[in-house]
Amino acid sequence: MEIESILCPSCGTAVESTSHIFLKCNIVKELFHKITSWWDANYMELSSYEDWIEWLLNLRLSPKHKSMLEGISYTMWWTIWNFRNMNIFGSKLQSKASLFEEIVSRSFYWCKFRCEVLSQRDMA
Numbered sequence: 866m867e868i869e870s871i872l873c874p875s876c877g878t879a880v881e882s883t884s885h886i887f888l889k890c891n892i893v894k895e896l897f898h899k900i901t902s903w904w905d906a907n908y909m910e911l912s913s914y915e916d917w918i919e920w921l922l923n924l925r926l927s928p929k930h931k932s933m934l935e936g937i938s939y940t941m942w943w944t945i946w947n948f949r950n951m952n953i954f955g956s957k958l959q960s961k962a963s964l965f966e967e968i969v970s971r972s973f974y975w976c977k978f979r980c981e982v983l984s985q986r987d988m989a
């Protein structure tokens with residue numbers, strides 16, 4: 866009988882759980898750290914979704930910038946989830962090194978799209 870691995874497919878060092886994949890995994894910590902330095906925001910270790918909300922609320926940034934960081938966080942989680950699935954079901958392994966760049970480019974695309982929607986709404 867084959868037993869499937871219950872280790873996190875992203876780092877392979879911890880048992881996979883939702884809080885591990887999205888918050889506690891070293892890959893997520895590293896990415897979140899890069900995002901906070903990119904935005905010159907305070908880094909905080911996250912162990913729950915509530916921690917993330919607290920982090921977001923306490924940022925010394927304008928509401929506009931906070932909502933951008935909110936979107937970037939969702940982009941990070943989406944990218945991590947995608948990375949995990951690619952490692953499990955994909956035919957080739959995706960490089961961890963490209964994850965941050967992916968988040969940056971997806972965030973720009975998301976922001977551009979969002980800003981276009983907002984400006985269209987303003988004109989209507």
Ligand SMILES: [Zn+2]
Nearest residue numbers: 873875876890
């Ligand atoms: Zn992990």
